Amino acid sequence: MAIIEAQSIHRRFGEGDLVAHILKGINIKIEPGEFVAIMGKSGAGKSTLMYQLSVLDTPSEGSVIIDDVDVASLEEHERTSFRLRTLGYIFQNYALVPDLSARENVMLPLLMKNLSWQEAKQVAGTAIDSVGLQGKYENLPAELSGGEQQRVAIARAIAGKPKIIFADEPTANLDSVSGKQVIDLLTELHRSHQHTIVMVTHEREYATNCTRIVDMEDGRIVSDVPN
Amino acid sequence: MSALRIGLLLGWRQIQRANIWTTSLIIFVMMLTFLNLIVVSGVLVGLIAGAERAVKAESLGDIVISELDGEDRILETEALVRAIETYDEIQNYSVRYQGSAILEANYKERRNLAAERDIANATVTGIDPAQEDAMSGLSDNLIAGEYLNPDEEGYILIGYYYLEENAEQFGDIFDTLSNIAPGVPVRLTAGDVSKEFIVKGIVQSKVDEVSLNTYIPEREFRRLFGRLNPDADQIVIRVAKPEQDSTVQRGLIASGFADYAKIQLYEEAKPKFITDIKNTMNLLGTFIGSIGIVVASITIFIIIFINAISRRQQIGILKGIGIERRAIEIAYVIQAAFYALLGSALGALLTYGFLIGFFERNPIKFPFSDGILVAPPEETFIRFVVLFVITLVAGFVPAWLIVKQNTLNSILGRK
Ligand SMILES: Nc1ncnc2c1ncn2[C@@H]1O[C@H](COP(=O)(O)OP(=O)(O)OP(=O)(O)O)[C@@H](O)[C@H]1O
Numbered sequence A: 001m002a003i004i005e006a007q008s009i010h011r012r013f014g015e016g017d018l019v020a021h022i023l024k025g026i027n028i029k030i031e032p033g034e035f036v037a038i039m040g041k042s043g044a045g046k047s048t049l050m051y052q053l054s055v056l057d058t059p060s061e062g063s064v065i066i067d068d069v070d071v072a073s074l075e076e077h078e079r080t081s082f083r084l085r086t087l088g089y090i091f092q093n094y095a096l097v098p099d100l101s102a103r104e105n106v107m108l109p110l111l112m113k114n115l116s117w118q119e120a121k122q123v124a125g126t127a128i129d130s131v132g133l134q135g136k137y138e139n140l141p142a143e144l145s146g147g148e149q150q151r152v153a154i155a156r157a158i159a160g161k162p163k164i165i166f167a168d169e170p171t172a173n174l175d176s177v178s179g180k181q182v183i184d185l186l187t188e189l190h191r192s193h194q195h196t197i198v199m200v201t202h203e204r205e206y207a208t209n210c211t212r213i214v215d216m217e218d219g220r221i222v223s224d225v226p227n
Numbered sequence B: 001m002s003a004l005r006i007g008l009l010l011g012w013r014q015i016q017r018a019n020i021w022t023t024s025l026i027i028f029v030m031m032l033t034f035l036n037l038i039v040v041s042g043v044l045v046g047l048i049a050g051a052e053r054a055v056k057a058e059s060l061g062d063i064v065i066s067e068l069d070g071e072d073r074i075l076e077t078e079a080l081v082r083a084i085e086t087y088d089e090i091q092n093y094s095v096r097y098q099g100s101a102i103l104e105a106n107y108k109e110r111r112n113l114a115a116e117r118d119i120a121n122a123t124v125t126g127i128d129p130a131q132e133d134a135m136s137g138l139s140d141n142l143i144a145g146e147y148l149n150p151d152e153e154g155y156i157l158i159g160y161y162y163l164e165e166n167a168e169q170f171g172d173i174f175d176t177l178s179n180i181a182p183g184v185p186v187r188l189t190a191g192d193v194s195k196e197f198i199v200k201g202i203v204q205s206k207v208d209e210v211s212l213n214t215y216i217p218e219r220e221f222r223r224l225f226g227r228l229n230p231d232a233d234q235i236v237i238r239v240a241k242p243e244q245d246s247t248v249q250r251g252l253i254a255s256g257f258a259d260y261a262k263i264q265l266y267e268e269a270k271p272k273f274i275t276d277i278k279n280t281m282n283l284l285g286t287f288i289g290s291i292g293i294v295v296a297s298i299t300i301f302i303i304i305f306i307n308a309i310s311r312r313q314q315i316g317i318l319k320g321i322g323i324e325r326r327a328i329e330i331a332y333v334i335q336a337a338f339y340a341l342l343g344s345a346l347g348a349l350l351t352y353g354f355l356i357g358f359f360e361r362n363p364i365k366f367p368f369s370d371g372i373l374v375a376p377p378e379e380t381f382i383r384f385v386v387l388f389v390i391t392l393v394a395g396f397v398p399a400w401l402i403v404k405q406n407t408l409n410s411i412l413g414r415k
């Protein structure tokens, strides 16, 4: 039973003569426990596809069913709640709240899920430990390196035990050493917890541990093979 | 509930990490707004309150007894005074006789009988000098000469408005006399009876009832006006503690004196126009203060707008990871609340800790009043609530405008 099932999705921007057809009929099924790398040249439509699959955008055409829910039918606040409960995100630019400590950043989605303050604190601490940042609970994002910030973002994404983790070029802003660490971390998460991960990346090298590689070109999937 | 917690966390941390000078400046603006709202109308109302306070102290006291409608005098005055004497709550009282007479000066120097006489229509008040002084501190209002001596006859105190040299100050609206000074003889004529008095002193007060009055001992008054019956025109009473006024009023009414005289508290006896002016001043002050509120709410709007727009991407990401809009809006409303609360608290501290006492010690000098600052706590609280609610709205609206934008567009910085 697929956890994500996208059927002939199209995404167009603009209207009339200026319409840009970015996704041109994408069909993809992702099974639980897969670690999928989406690859392709810049402008191929990787990010755009990921936004459709992760309930951040709505396709112009086609349907996306995630965990048995037809997400197109959800109201805005239901989509927000769906993202909170089912999905985890790792954005390219760390995306932490600068005023909150590392641990408070990780606590945010947990508090939103109605965990008590103490529970949230504890779960967040464990998540931060698991990304190798013991002792950095109280650091503000500005007091962490780029790689460390991205690892806090990963802790935030996994702390709530989402069913699927989305990562759009999580290494783009990192040097190769930190980038490697982040990829190793995701690999480890996938291996030990059987997380479903969908990751966009440019670098073939970073995709070596993925279970499946999807190649895109000009808004279409041109190859989709197990790794 | 969880939205509130996250809102508090986000809002409070933003306040904590904000630039201390910017925060101080915003709080300062809020404090000025609060002061503008409280102090401007407080001073305007205080002008009238100062005048009222003087009337109460120097003229009317806490309880005012006057003739019933349709009567000339307070009936059974002697019995009433005996009753008054029995109240421990009463600190002082004064029985007053009032009439109007022609006051004439410079008649001895007048050679030419065809020339105009130097006269004025004057109010004459007959008093027991010691009693009146204890009640209204009349002797404190002397600006020349001396106070009436209880054992002497033939002396008069004259209010300063009757002196010619002061006439132009008041646009010449009263009759005045020239060359009035202590020791000068004047003549009072009531009906057919005339009597000469020597000016003993000149009294001046911001209360017109004192400055536009003349005082002679009660015995001489009754002789001059032919008032054989001891019934008086006005009895004013001061109680030891302000809240005792209604106790005494009720007591006197219960003893049946309401059949002989009108027994009113100061509040009931004071002229209605005072209340009207006070309300007008209050309205004017509130209006001026409201302009301040508008300015403050625009300030808060801009501050929160800039704050939120500069965090638009962050707001998008929060929504992206599943944080409710409500939580993010609360974060900004909390900041607005913080500014309003702290600003108002400082303003209240300044008002009640310093300004009221300061104006009490250094009243604003006006011709008709020593202006004080009036800020009744209940009214201040209501105004604070208005300021607070408007500030919250001013914080909420820009947050709402930005938080409601499309999540992905916010994250990607697109229009
Ligand atoms: N809102 C939009 N309006 C118009 N065109 C858009 C919009 N969003 C994306 N595009 C276009 O869609 C195409 C695909 O964009 P997308 O971000 O998905 O590419 P990508 O494969 O992620 O590239 P990169 O590797 O550079 O991140 C680009 O040509 C981009 O200009």
Ligand SMILES: [Mg+2]
Pocket (backbone or CB within 6 Å): A046, A047, A048
């Ligand atoms: Mg991209």
